[in-house]
């Protein structure tokens with residue numbers, strides 16, 4: 001390379017500019033300086049290490065291998081299964097979409113989140129470059145343990161908590177822990193697709209137990225041995241019942257007698273509008289047979305993909321091993337941000353605020369349904385983010401109502417069109433419509449139900 005002064009004169013720029021340019025090109029590996037000799041273009045340009053050569057350029061013989069027939073069959077894909085619907089494929093076509101389980105898009109706690117995130121970015125040190133505990137950072141596990149005591153009646157040490165990627169991460173971890181081909185797994189009917197489809201994909205033998213107006217019917221629990229029972233006692237998904245204390249006790253007795261673990265999914269229990277919440281099954285369990293899973297998908301947002309498991313002590317070690325095998329741990333920055341968000345009191349404040357908003361939206365939906373359709377039969381309205389409307393006898397079935405509504409730009413859903421599944425065929429779901437309200441403003445709820453009424457009045 002020319003001397004810096006010479007090149008500066010040639011290009012009519014200051015020598016400093018040339019010096020800086022040489023320094024930058026040297027740092028990036030394009031130039032190398034040899035003391036007392038000068039600056040040279042490097043013989044191994046960085047591009048050679050960064051970008052692949054095309055096979056044709058490198059003269060590989062791969063192209064020849066494509067010709068001719070393969071002699072052995074390719075190994076079969078062993079996975080067989082289907083996935084839950086968490087995204088509504090039609091959402092952009094609708095003017096009011098009552099798809100269930102979505103938080104208010106404007107409710108994300110941006111200000112405190114940004115504050116905690118920026119703080120942690122500035123003090124991150126080596127946390128962003130090294131591995132952290134795959135089970136979760138200690139600060140977050142402690143913050144979750146402290147929150148669960150007063151909120152859910154759960155006494156657990158931070159060591160019993162594993163941070164996972166939402167409930168789906170928790171389900172996968174527990175499934176690896178307890179389910180093998182042929183394992184009996186009891187599920188509520190109807191239940192959450194995400195759980196049923198996962199267990200099914202691993203070859204579990206699903207035993208559905210009907211849900212009535214109080215939740216899972218404990219008198220119908222199977223007598224045979226089961227590895228696991230998956231339940232949503234706080235707000236049954238999708239029917240919305242809260243499991244009474246008596247049934248909670250019966251369920252735990254059954255688990256103790258048959259040797260099954262209970263997997264308690266507490267997905268939307270932060271939203272309770274009537275009466276005080278019942279203690280989680282984990283808090284009532286005397287025999288260390290309950291595994292509790294919680295998610296921040298509903299209370300903060302599904303985009304942050306954070307949830308947790310609380311494990312009985314004898315499952316902690318194998319579960320930690322599986323977590324390491326699954327993903328080596330969740331992103332440190334997100335965990336650190338969430339830990340501060342909870343322990344600073346911002347989370348409790350955020351929950352109080354959105355609980356209030358969702359309660360008003362629930363009331364608005366119930367009022368609108370009553371005004372337009374008279375004495376409607378609803379369940380699941382004591383908490384959560386959706387209600388179930390049991391359609392009157394003179395209405396078409398739920399799938400028909402869904403279609404009619406969709407033509408008018410309104411999204412209301414038969415159970416199996418949402419994230420629910422009925423394993424007894426469609427017998428328990430034909431007359432039930434699921435209506436989520438948490439993501440819609442009161443004015444959108446009013447307009448949506450008015451529109452639904454108009455569309456249905458021409459067909460009913």
Ligand SMILES: Cc1ncc(COP(=O)(O)O)c(C=O)c1O
Pocket residue numbers: 086101165166167168169192232237265267295296297302307419
């Ligand atoms: C019953 C139930 N559990 C859990 C979840 C949340 O899943 P995740 O935490 O993976 O976002 C949902 C979402 O709709 C749900 O309906």
